Amino acid sequence: MSVLSESEIKEQVFMMGKQARAAALKLASLTTSQKNEILKAMALSLRAATSEIVAANKKDLSAGEVKGLSAAMLDRLRLDSERVEQIAAGVEQVSLLEDPVGEILSEWDRPNGLRFEQLRVPIGVIGIIYESRPNVTSDAAVLCLKSGNATILRGGSEAIHSNRAIASALQSGGEPAGLPAHSIQLIPFTDRASVKVMAEMDQYLDLIIPRGGKGLIETVVSLARMPVIKHYDGICHTYVDSEADLEMAVAIANDAKTQKPSVCNALETLLVHESVAAAFFEKAIPVFAQKEVEWRADKRAQQYLPHSVPAVEEDWHTEYLDYVLSVKVVDHLQEAIDHINHYSSKHSECIVSQNKVTAETFMSSIDSACLFHNVSTRFSDGEEFGFGAEIGISTDKLHARGPMALRELTSYQYRIRGEGQIKGK
């Protein structure tokens, strides 16, 4: 922790905001090739700084051990030369992505001769508030840079030395290649007050993206005066319809639950049509048993699942992120739709059915970001969408919904050209 007072923190963070605003105006006018040259120079600089970054990370790891961080948290925090190489390769990868800035979104003329153009422009200054993983420092900053935005990064205290070393490598590599000063700034201290100050400075920050646990997101949502794009839970559902191919249904549900249960697009609640329940569970039980999945079953599902735990109301609201699955037998499609619209976190849902009309009814009746027909919800991911990168998955409905990549880091502007048109007369 630093020894700064709250007013000193405010002064420093506001100064960073002002500098970021100035940098953003310069960034907005860089060409795609200028930005790509900067990114390539940053990747080289990260590689050249590998030993400094790993050494800084050792300080964080030692402090984390003293603090008693769990083995899983220490692993998330750890950087070795291979992981630094992955971060650098990620920066190069972003240099290969299409630049969204300048894309013409629409063009039209009006009878009075005015010519309208709507085109993509950067958002401006984006604040990223994140927790332990130090790779976010680079991943988030370079996606913002490619889309023409300045960033103010505020990482967690556990990774502060690693974050500083990474940010420093990005800046020192980027600036000789043309990166405007203050395009990427890391708040050098991790006092909680800095989050509050960021949330207040809406004259300098156009958007905050919090990446971390629910506590962090709640804090940012409560305090922020500017837009926040966030990711709450991923309570994803799969519905096995009466006309499902049951082999496919078992494979999809098993993949969605067990292929990587710790992620937001993993399955949490399975809904099964009563007419196929017996046959489905007969096939599913041995498959799920291989990963020792715990079933939390409603009354009717319990009939088919002798080793299940009775589900309680809380289960339908729970993102387990583990080898646990809540399961309910439903009478008809509408019951599945109603259950999902009531309990879902509006992230991703799947229907397994050979009946296309049923599938279309399901997809057009549910208010979630991503709806899948005969596809595992594990495909709800920027890479799988073909976006080439992902800054997060939004469970909001404004501006960006679902997987967010470069386009979602842009705004737009209207340019209107005429020959002296006036409104009067």
Added chain:
Amino acid sequence: MSVLSESEIKEQVFMMGKQARAAALKLASLTTSQKNEILKAMALSLRAATSEIVAANKKDLSAGEVKGLSAAMLDRLRLDSERVEQIAAGVEQVSLLEDPVGEILSEWDRPNGLRFEQLRVPIGVIGIIYESRPNVTSDAAVLCLKSGNATILRGGSEAIHSNRAIASALQSGGEPAGLPAHSIQLIPFTDRASVKVMAEMDQYLDLIIPRGGKGLIETVVSLARMPVIKHYDGICHTYVDSEADLEMAVAIANDAKTQKPSVCNALETLLVHESVAAAFFEKAIPVFAQKEVEWRADKRAQQYLPHSVPAVEEDWHTEYLDYVLSVKVVDHLQEAIDHINHYSSKHSECIVSQNKVTAETFMSSIDSACLFHNVSTRFSDGEEFGFGAEIGISTDKLHARGPMALRELTSYQYRIRGEGQIKGK
């Protein structure tokens, strides 16, 4: 004022939120022609309720006179049969606009056979918090309805009787024509606590649009947990370039300042290149004198404007909304750009120049919603853009920027179709 306690207000408003969420799911699946039939029925119902609406409005006007509202405020509040007819005609007009819901925004395939579709869907439930004008009750509700959204309306106390009468006519006309119950709800009391409660219920409200003075907007921005799309100031600039057609420049500046000075797209600060300042002001002085425009001039502009008032720092930050204009002479294009980027509210700016390269540099260097070349900023308006209607002009950069109409009241959803794809193996 009502006699409800804060907890009673919370209970009632949360119940309205829950009902709106249920209505939104039904609204999302209405077809365009169903929505249009509902709108036409609402217009008829408004016309049939003219005498009730005018009588309710008389109560508001009497209360307003007792309260000592200004003549301008009383005029904004006033409804006669002609104004009710305008409101009804506005509803019919919305029935003729294109429905944005269901539009395919993009479609693509991936090598693994997944087919992606991104399509427009309604946002869900939109809260509108507004002040005196009772026509907003209808205008906002029907734009939200056409775009498939439920609304919770919270009008000002001055117009409560008028708002109730209008909302009641919309509901009673719409429901027999198929409007789902609770699609349009007016909060029946005007306690300040209801704004606070709306700002907190992010499980039920997807978006709040505050329409009114800066105080109201500040309150909503500070309290809201959900996205807010707002309109702060319109501090609009016009820059007269060294290569301007000066007749055109005078006509554009005069139109932008005096054709309707009380609106957000009116001109507030004029910037003039020093090489044309003498000639420009010679032509401009008599034209602006016709409307007795007060000039607030920087030192150099004072040389050309003998009857001007010296501009102070505050002037560059001021939205006069009156026959007052701040004016500054600049040495070059970049000085104009820098001034605008520093002082503008990012609404609308204009350059007058015969040089297209200069104009393009201006437009690509300024971070505002709408940039005009040789066009009065008074065209910064949904109607003039050809949107057919406008729910407001956003000075934000996320989700919606500039004039907002039906498209800006939508979100999107991804639908992904496959044949059993799973991520594992």
